[in-house]
Amino acid sequence: MSEHVKIKIEDLNIFFEKKQVVHGLTLDVRANEILSIFGPAGSGITTLLRSLNRLNELIPTSRIEGSILLDDKSIYDSDVSLTELRRKVGMVFDVPTPLPMSIFDNIAYGPRLKGEKNRKVLGEIVEKALQEAALWDEVKNRLKASALSLSGGQQQRLCIARVLALDPDVILLDRPCSGLDPISTSKIEDSLTQLKDRFTIILAPHNTQQAGRVSNRVAFMLMGELIEEGFSDDVFYNPKDHRTNDYITGRFG
Amino acid sequence: MRINPKVSEKIAKVLIWAAALFVLTVLFAIIIYILYKGLPMINWSFLTEIPRNMGRDGGIASAIVGTLLVTTVALVLAVPFGIGTAFYLAEYTREGIVRRIIRFSAESLAGIPSIVYGLFGFIFFVMYLNLGWSVLSGGLTLAVMILPTVIRTSEEAIRAVPDSYREVSFSLGGTKWQTIIKAVFPSAIQGISNGIILGIGRCVAETAAVMLTAGGALRMASSLFSPTRTMAVHFYILAREGISMNNAYGTAALLIILIFIINVVANALVNRFTAKNK
Numbered sequence: 442m443s444e445h446v447k448i449k450i451e452d453l454n455i456f457f458e459k460k461q462v463v464h465g466l467t468l469d470v471r472a473n474e475i476l477s478i479f480g481p482a483g484s485g486i487t488t489l490l491r492s493l494n495r496l497n498e499l500i501p502t503s504r505i506e507g508s509i510l511l512d513d514k515s516i517y518d519s520d521v522s523l524t525e526l527r528r529k530v531g532m533v534f535d536v537p538t539p540l541p542m543s544i545f546d547n548i549a550y551g552p553r554l555k556g557e558k559n560r561k562v563l564g565e566i567v568e569k570a571l572q573e574a575a576l577w578d579e580v581k582n583r584l585k586a587s588a589l590s591l592s593g594g595q596q597q598r599l600c601i602a603r604v605l606a607l608d609p610d611v612i613l614l615d616r617p618c619s620g621l622d623p624i625s626t627s628k629i630e631d632s633l634t635q636l637k638d639r640f641t642i643i644l645a646p647h648n649t650q651q652a653g654r655v656s657n658r659v660a661f662m663l664m665g666e667l668i669e670e671g672f673s674d675d676v677f678y679n680p681k682d683h684r685t686n687d688y689i690t691g692r693f694g
Numbered sequence: 695m696r697i698n699p700k701v702s703e704k705i706a707k708v709l710i711w712a713a714a715l716f717v718l719t720v721l722f723a724i725i726i727y728i729l730y731k732g733l734p735m736i737n738w739s740f741l742t743e744i745p746r747n748m749g750r751d752g753g754i755a756s757a758i759v760g761t762l763l764v765t766t767v768a769l770v771l772a773v774p775f776g777i778g779t780a781f782y783l784a785e786y787t788r789e790g791i792v793r794r795i796i797r798f799s800a801e802s803l804a805g806i807p808s809i810v811y812g813l814f815g816f817i818f819f820v821m822y823l824n825l826g827w828s829v830l831s832g833g834l835t836l837a838v839m840i841l842p843t844v845i846r847t848s849e850e851a852i853r854a855v856p857d858s859y860r861e862v863s864f865s866l867g868g869t870k871w872q873t874i875i876k877a878v879f880p881s882a883i884q885g886i887s888n889g890i891i892l893g894i895g896r897c898v899a900e901t902a903a904v905m906l907t908a909g910g911a912l913r914m915a916s917s918l919f920s921p922t923r924t925m926a927v928h929f930y931i932l933a934r935e936g937i938s939m940n941n942a943y944g945t946a947a948l949l950i951i952l953i954f955i956i957n958v959v960a961n962a963l964v965n966r967f968t969a970k971n972k
Contacts, residue, residue, distance in 0.1 A: 496865055501788060528867035538858045541881055550876070551866040600862075607866060 447472040447611060447641045448493065453507035455488050457500065462488045464665045466507075470611075475633060475642040477652035477673075480662035481688070486645045487535075489662070490613045493643070494530040495523060511611070528555070531604030535616040535645075537596030539588035544580050547588045547599055551607040566606050574602035575632045594625025601632065611641045619647045630655050649689055653677055661685045725950060732947025735940055741948075745912045749928060750938045754945055756914040760829070760922030761952070763915055764908055765897040767833025768840060773890055775837075776844030780886075783845070784852040785874055797846075804842035811839040812903035820907055827921040832908025839903060840893035847892065851885020852878060880968070887964045894956050898949065901926040925949050 448470040455463040463485045470476050478486050488497060495516060497503040509516050516526055528551065540547055548567040549557075557563055567584070571577040576598040580591070588599055597617055604612055614633075618626040633642060633655050646652040652659050653673055660670035661682075669676060669685045680686040687693055697705075743753030787793045815835030825831045855878050863873035901924075909921030910931060923931075925945050932942035 494865060496861065499861065499864060524867040524869055527865055532865045534858065534861070534865075536858070538862045540859055540862060540877060550863070554863075554866060554868050554872050554876075603866065 827909025847889025
């Protein structure tokens with residue numbers, strides 16, 4: 442983890458029609474850290490993550506106020522290329538979302554969109570991405586098989602590999618382990634801790650234990666507001682806000 | 695009165711079986727009767743010779759070619775425009791008044807009797823555009839006629855593609871067009887092709903609209919501007935005028951076989967295309 446601020450979110454408000462989902466959120470994400478943003482369902486965490494790669498814009502009723510800077514440049518500037526931004530800020534969704542094509546084609550999907558056609562280069566990208574996502578050994582002999590034939594945990598690692606193949610700066614993971622068994626979960630957590638040397642990772646963990654296991658820093662969100670942020674140990678053992686304490690100790694949520 | 699669930703289960707089963715059996719019996723009876731009457735008529739000369747004596751003698755080669763030509767023209771026009779419109783409706787417009795108007799129009803158009811399309815084709819293509827009775831007029835008319843079907847089925851198929859595919863594609867840096875071509879289209883192709891097959895069936899079987907626009911010429915069509923006669927029209931005239939019931943059955947049997955072949959081939963093509971994605 443470095444002191445360099447990778448993403449700077451300032452006074453962010455997000456609305457869907459008249460409903461406000463994120464309230465005046467200010468948060469710095471440092472380069473090469475794993476930041477976990479946790480909170481009960483409906484806290485606006487997914488919406489926050491999806492604002493960082495501007496995926497909320499797929500919903501026509503969404504509206505955004507405030508600023509988000511990636512490497513000191515606003516991602517909402519008119520000269521920002523949306524496709525480039527999304528390659529730089531990759532996303533893994535809460536349910537595994539393999540496309541109905543082969544394992545190879547899934548990983549090569551992003552590089553191909555960028556225009557990469559060389560079979561050999563694509564092969565190298567695919568192998569590297571699958572290795573980094575700790576999936577290579579399980580699938581190296583059946584890259585042509587359908588991605589839908591993989592197990593849930595493998596599918597989710599495939600989705601991580603698919604993002605890695607974009608060579609992103611930032612990886613957003615929206616509850617990537619919900620619905621996965623403990624073994625698959627620990628495999629994914631292992632690969633995350635190895636990846637943070639090269640990437641900045643923002644994780645919506647599926648419980649506070651996971652947040653504690655993998656992250657350097659954590660942020661607690663409730664009803665669209667950022668309640669507290671800090672180093673994992675500080676927040677978990679010494680929460681400043683009583684609501685954080687209540688949530689961690691299981692009084693609600 | 696309350697019926698024992700076990701008894702009602704049995705009654706329901708019997709009724710449903712009976713309904714299916716009845717329908718299948720009727721369908722097979724028709725097909726088998728026509729094939730029984732028509733298949734003996736089909737031989738090499740029936741397939742390769744041009745009708746003589748108004749169709750009393752000779753074969754139906756020119757009607758086969760006419761059918762294929764008119765259908766091809768209709769498909770070449772209706773498929774790209776139909777699929778394009780479907781993508782516009784499904785991907786480029788929001789649910790709203792415009793889309794509802796377009797969908798309502800398409801649905802209404804799909805329900806109009808084909809003779810009305812025939813009349814429109816006759817007035818507009820044959821007379822006004824001066825294309826005459828021709829392969830082109832017939833194909834254009836059929837294209838207009840099957841467009842609503844192609845649009846509706848394609849739109850349904852496109853909208854049935856899970857939104858997560860689109861989200862994934864966008865999140866991996868895809869543009870809208872790349873997303874449509876690479877993520878949405880391959881998943882929708884099965885449904886789209888069903889619509890096209892339906893359209894082909896209607897083209898091949900259509901009589902009234904083609905008779906008014908492609909004419910009834912017995913000679914072999916030599917260009918898009920030649921008048922021609924399709925198999926369905928040929929069959930209608932043979933039977934209606936009492937020229938030759940035997941040749942009429944032969945034509946009908948061949949129509950059934952042709953539609954069967956088109957279905958099998960189209961399904962095989964789609965399966966080959968989608969096999970690697972399953």
